[in-house]
Amino acid sequence: MEYKIAVIKGDGIGPEIVGASMKVLDKIGEKYGHKFNYHEVLAGGIAIDKTGSPLPQETVDVCKDSDAVLLGAMGGPKWDNLPGDQRPEAGLLGIRKALGLYANLRPAILFDELRDASPLKPELIGDGLDVLVVRELTGDVYFGEKHREGDEYASDLMNYSRMEVERIAKVGFDAAMRRGKKLTCVDKANVLETSRLWRKIVSEVAEKYPEVEVDYLYVDNAAMQLVINPHQFDVILTGNLFGDILSDESSTITGSIGMLPSASLGQNNFGMYEPIHGSAPDIAGQDKANPIATVLSVAMMLRYTLGLEEEAKNIEDAVEATLKKGWRTGDIATSDDDVIGCQEMAQHIIENL
Amino acid sequence: MEYKIAVIKGDGIGPEIVGASMKVLDKIGEKYGHKFNYHEVLAGGIAIDKTGSPLPQETVDVCKDSDAVLLGAMGGPKWDNLPGDQRPEAGLLGIRKALGLYANLRPAILFDELRDASPLKPELIGDGLDVLVVRELTGDVYFGEKHREGDEYASDLMNYSRMEVERIAKVGFDAAMRRGKKLTCVDKANVLETSRLWRKIVSEVAEKYPEVEVDYLYVDNAAMQLVINPHQFDVILTGNLFGDILSDESSTITGSIGMLPSASLGQNNFGMYEPIHGSAPDIAGQDKANPIATVLSVAMMLRYTLGLEEEAKNIEDAVEATLKKGWRTGDIATSDDDVIGCQEMAQHIIENL
Numbered sequence: 001m002e003y004k005i006a007v008i009k010g011d012g013i014g015p016e017i018v019g020a021s022m023k024v025l026d027k028i029g030e031k032y033g034h035k036f037n038y039h040e041v042l043a044g045g046i047a048i049d050k051t052g053s054p055l056p057q058e059t060v061d062v063c064k065d066s067d068a069v070l071l072g073a074m075g076g077p078k079w080d081n082l083p084g085d086q087r088p089e090a091g092l093l094g095i096r097k098a099l100g101l102y103a104n105l106r107p108a109i110l111f112d113e114l115r116d117a118s119p120l121k122p123e124l125i126g127d128g129l130d131v132l133v134v135r136e137l138t139g140d141v142y143f144g145e146k147h148r149e150g151d152e153y154a155s156d157l158m159n160y161s162r163m164e165v166e167r168i169a170k171v172g173f174d175a176a177m178r179r180g181k182k183l184t185c186v187d188k189a190n191v192l193e194t195s196r197l198w199r200k201i202v203s204e205v206a207e208k209y210p211e212v213e214v215d216y217l218y219v220d221n222a223a224m225q226l227v228i229n230p231h232q233f234d235v236i237l238t239g240n241l242f243g244d245i246l247s248d249e250s251s252t253i254t255g256s257i258g259m260l261p262s263a264s265l266g267q268n269n270f271g272m273y274e275p276i277h278g279s280a281p282d283i284a285g286q287d288k289a290n291p292i293a294t295v296l297s298v299a300m301m302l303r304y305t306l307g308l309e310e311e312a313k314n315i316e317d318a319v320e321a322t323l324k325k326g327w328r329t330g331d332i333a334t335s336d337d338d339v340i341g342c343q344e345m346a347q348h349i350i351e352n353l
Numbered sequence: 354m355e356y357k358i359a360v361i362k363g364d365g366i367g368p369e370i371v372g373a374s375m376k377v378l379d380k381i382g383e384k385y386g387h388k389f390n391y392h393e394v395l396a397g398g399i400a401i402d403k404t405g406s407p408l409p410q411e412t413v414d415v416c417k418d419s420d421a422v423l424l425g426a427m428g429g430p431k432w433d434n435l436p437g438d439q440r441p442e443a444g445l446l447g448i449r450k451a452l453g454l455y456a457n458l459r460p461a462i463l464f465d466e467l468r469d470a471s472p473l474k475p476e477l478i479g480d481g482l483d484v485l486v487v488r489e490l491t492g493d494v495y496f497g498e499k500h501r502e503g504d505e506y507a508s509d510l511m512n513y514s515r516m517e518v519e520r521i522a523k524v525g526f527d528a529a530m531r532r533g534k535k536l537t538c539v540d541k542a543n544v545l546e547t548s549r550l551w552r553k554i555v556s557e558v559a560e561k562y563p564e565v566e567v568d569y570l571y572v573d574n575a576a577m578q579l580v581i582n583p584h585q586f587d588v589i590l591t592g593n594l595f596g597d598i599l600s601d602e603s604s605t606i607t608g609s610i611g612m613l614p615s616a617s618l619g620q621n622n623f624g625m626y627e628p629i630h631g632s633a634p635d636i637a638g639q640d641k642a643n644p645i646a647t648v649l650s651v652a653m654m655l656r657y658t659l660g661l662e663e664e665a666k667n668i669e670d671a672v673e674a675t676l677k678k679g680w681r682t683g684d685i686a687t688s689d690d691d692v693i694g695c696q697e698m699a700q701h702i703i704e705n706l
């Protein structure tokens with residue numbers, strides 16, 4: 001099969017980690033007889049520099065015309081002082097909205113080889129951590145109407161409609177069915193009307209998944225529980241804003257933040273795939289970045305959008321094998337480890353495919 | 354001096370912990386020659402049961418007519434299925450608003466005797482943790498206009514005005530001046546207009562405090578940093594919603610959540626004082642609850658509202674001495690400790706005054 005992949009390398013370490021991951025993908029193509037045709041487009045800081053806009057229309061068009069999108073990272077201090085709607089983040093939010101990517105899947109997994117990197121005590125980690133945060137991505141206070149009256153008053157409308165909650169709830173429950181069959185709905189239903197609607201609809205959808213055990217937590221409590229008892233979680237289903245906070249907190253407790261991929265899915269399995277870490281401008285261009293989160297994002301792309309489960313598993317196994325053999329980039333190295341660069345790490349993963 | 358203290362014992366363990374704390378306060382009165390006159394009023398679940406409303410007008414009137422308010426805890430499963438505006442939480446939000454308690458101070462302190470209780474690794478805790486979360490308490494999406502269209506659509510308006518941000522920012526910077534002279538402003542200014550205004554005004558107020566080092570973090574990053582590098586924080590200044598989440602997360606990493614007090618301050622040092630923990634209905638009425646968080650809330654009341662610093666310090670020292678001697682309620686006991694009850698713990702604190 002031939003696949004058309006839109007590639008947004010983005011800023012900072014983006015080009016390196018995406019470049020390395022494309023090599024892994026090419027090797028998968030060779031091995032399994034697929035052809036991946038890449039269409040490179042601009043978004044984020046580099047797009048601001050080259051076109052004046054963080055999200056040129058051409059980028060949206062090419063992405064829409066592709067099977068999937070592979071993204072590196074956007075942003076950096078260079079663009080931090082621009083007005084809100086002209087910053088790299090506007091490109092990221094814009095592309096999520098333009099492509100209808102309403103379901104953000106963020107696995108927080110502890111890699112066995114890196115368990116010492118977790119900030120939590122070993123007894124809290126036990127035999128590992130594996131939480132999937134399912135975050136709604138195109139609604140909530142992120143996209144509600146904004147108002148500003150000079151420097152006197154500002155507002156953002158938090159809101160959800162039934163359709164928005166229903167479709168993300170289904171994604172959450174479907175994911176729970178493929179995993180540990182437990183789902184925790186996180187909201188602030190004791191204060192917010194939006195959350196009360198959210199919880200109501202989630203509980204309706206839950207009825208169609210009688211096998212899934214459902215829990216409801218307020219977001220403040222969830223932020224505590226993640227730290228003191230992370231094992232209670234399998235799938236966390238939550239809105240855009242709470243998901244932003246809790247997915248970062250979840251990935252932190254694994255200690256593996258440089259390793260974690262993410263998928264942002266729309267209709268018909270269309271998706272955009274990217275590492276959860278940022279553009280790390282301080283080490284950009286030095287071949288120091290860890291490509292694993294992006295390589296694992298490619299694996300998610302194979303699984304969720306292209307339906308190539310075997311190929312996805314092959315990449316994941318190769319990453320594990322590479323880690324087992326002791327290869328480490330600087331971010332995951334302990335003092336005894338030999339440190340390798342981004343390209344070399346990709347090379348080792350390829351050899352282990 | 355005579356002081357008039359409105360007392361809201363509330364639900365669950367509320368009556369026990371408040372009762373125990375009043376004894377400590379009475380002893381302080383005896384020792385330093387003050388008289389504390391208590392006016393007990395109803396709010397929360399018990400008020401719903403007895404009057405049909407979570408916040409009877411009489412309660413508001415008595416509180417307004419007092420020097421300070423001492424609160425136990427509100428809520429419990431019994432009232433969880435009532436409609437939003439009739440639940441105990443509505444009483445809590447209502448009293449904050451009615452009394453104009455816009456500044457919520459939540460110290461997250463690690464008690465040296467309980468350092469093993471922290472979920473974080475010892476190397477992250479180092480020589481202790483002492484973070485003060487300053488949370489705005491009467492604005493934000495908590496109190497913005499709410500809409501509901503049946504089960505189809507719901508919204509809550511997130512908003513802040515200059516006046517609201519300015520006054521809480523001053524509280525934050527004043528607190529930083531009394532402490533480590535570092536303040537971290539937490540918002541989501543890369544997405545929310547409300548946060549952009551917030552950050553702008555905080556940076557204006559910051560100019561009046563040149564000695565304070567100011568940092569700006571996005572809320573998702575702050576949720577991570579609290580876990581991986583809590584020592585970077587001195588004062589965290591944030592809005593109502595983010596403060597709800599981050600103050601709970603902060604207290605969790607100390608491992609001392611049953612020990613932490615809070616103050617909610619309004620104009621002219623008026624304030625309401627309460628433990629940050631909940632009403633723990635499962636152990637209510639069994640003399641098992643830990644009164645320390647409430648006792649320390651009384652110390653905050655002496656300091657912030659009544660201006661009795663020496664008396665406040667006396668209580669805090671007595672709590673420390675009691676812990677040093679090894680006295681533990683069940684929640685903070687390790688397997689080797691003898692466990693004592695709520696009343697006995699208060700008795701030991703009194704003996705150490």
Ligand SMILES: CC(C)[C@H](C(=O)O)[C@@H](O)C(=O)O
Nearest residue numbers: 089090092093244543544573
């Ligand atoms: C950069 C920012 C707009 C974005 C978000 O808040 O969604 C990021 O934090 C994320 O989680 O992908």
Ligand SMILES: CC(C)[C@H](C(=O)O)[C@@H](O)C(=O)O
Nearest residue numbers: 190191220442443445446597
């Ligand atoms: C009970 C609830 C309304 C309240 C809040 O969200 O403010 C609580 O979580 C708190 O932090 O005091």
